[in-house]
Amino acid sequence: MPNHPLAEVFGHSTTDFSDRAQRFRRNKLCPFNNKVPSCTKDKAKDPLGVCSVYHGQSAVITCPVRFREDWLIADDAAAFFFPDGSMWTSLTEVRLADSEGKSAGNIDVVLVAYNKAGKVIDFGSLEVQAVYISGNVRDPFAHYMENCAAHQDMNWRSEPNYPRPDFLSSSRKRLAPQLMFKGGILNAWGKKMSVALDSPFFNTLPKLKEVSKEDANVAWLVYDLVPDKYGSLRITKSRTVYTEFSEALNTITRPKVGKVDDFLKILQAKVDEKLESPPINQTVDNPFSV
Numbered sequence: 001m002p003n004h005p006l007a008e009v010f011g012h013s014t015t016d017f018s019d020r021a022q023r024f025r026r027n028k029l030c031p032f033n034n035k036v037p038s039c040t041k042d043k044a045k046d047p048l049g050v051c052s053v054y055h056g057q058s059a060v061i062t063c064p065v066r067f068r069e070d071w072l073i074a075d076d077a078a079a080f081f082f083p084d085g086s087m088w089t090s091l092t093e094v095r096l097a098d099s100e101g102k103s104a105g106n107i108d109v110v111l112v113a114y115n116k117a118g119k120v121i122d123f124g125s126l127e128v129q130a131v132y133i134s135g136n137v138r139d140p141f142a143h144y145m146e147n148c149a150a151h152q153d154m155n156w157r158s159e160p161n162y163p164r165p166d167f168l169s170s171s172r173k174r175l176a177p178q179l180m181f182k183g184g185i186l187n188a189w190g191k192k193m194s195v196a197l198d199s200p201f202f203n204t205l206p207k208l209k210e211v212s213k214e215d216a217n218v219a220w221l222v223y224d225l226v227p228d229k230y231g232s233l234r235i236t237k238s239r240t241v242y243t244e245f246s247e248a249l250n251t252i253t254r255p256k257v258g259k260v261d262d263f264l265k266i267l268q269a270k271v272d273e274k275l276e277s278p279p280i281n282q283t284v285d286n287p288f289s290v
């Protein structure tokens with residue numbers, strides 16, 4: 001298990017010192033089909049070029065652009081949305097509005113099927129779910145970038161705010177709202193949706209009720225970062241989980257309900273503490289004394 005959190009920096013393993021890896025780090029480039037050649041994560045002028053961090057022995061994707069490697073996610077989503085042999089293309093960051101014209105957010109990728117005349121005949125939505133980080137990842141990133149060769153094996157364990165994947169916040173603050181608002185509109189239109197995420201994140205979600213591909217309107221595209229023969233990490237689909245939209249939404253947004261008696265004990269302890277605390281008597285100096 002590494003002693004620092006950084007799995008990939010500017011698209012390459014922190015131990016990769018090939019000419020290509022060094023050029024990408026030196027020029028702060030993104031190899032994963034970002035909207036521009038450079039990395040733009042966090043800050044355009046001083047990007048936080050961390051694509052993935054370690055969680056145990058696994059690399060967890062923390063940048064949504066990382067999922068765009070070779071556009072494998074688009075191929076996998078299209079296989080769910082459209083019949084074999086369909087002509088299709090992809091559009092990124094497409095605004096979705098509700099019935100009042102208010103924005104429900106941007107769809108990460110819209111896959112559009114068209115006929116020989118170029119007329120749109122169908123579409124589906126592809127949402128990409130990277131994982132939030134708790135703690136400070138910029139400091140170890142900056143330390144690594146100061147001298148990549150010397151700091152490739154740095155020990156960051158004793159540093160404060162060691163960064164870790166925050167799976168709970170990622171599901172509650174991003175995944176659930178995406179499903180509720182954007183997914184709700186698409187489902188009302190009768191359109192299919194795919195969600196791309198990695199195995200460590202997917203494995204923290206409540207168990208989803210699976211259905212056949214034919215009965216599904218949501219496909220969970222689950223990926224892993226797997227080392228190739230050169231040691232570089234490559235995105236690889238591990239499985240596809242097919243679900244029904246409403247059932248999946250209810251499962252993910254339904255809280256795990258604890259016992260009310262446990263909460264009452266907490267309340268009682270706080271009330272007891274408050275009642276047992278002696279009043280604070282403060283003496284105020286006489287303002288009229290000389």
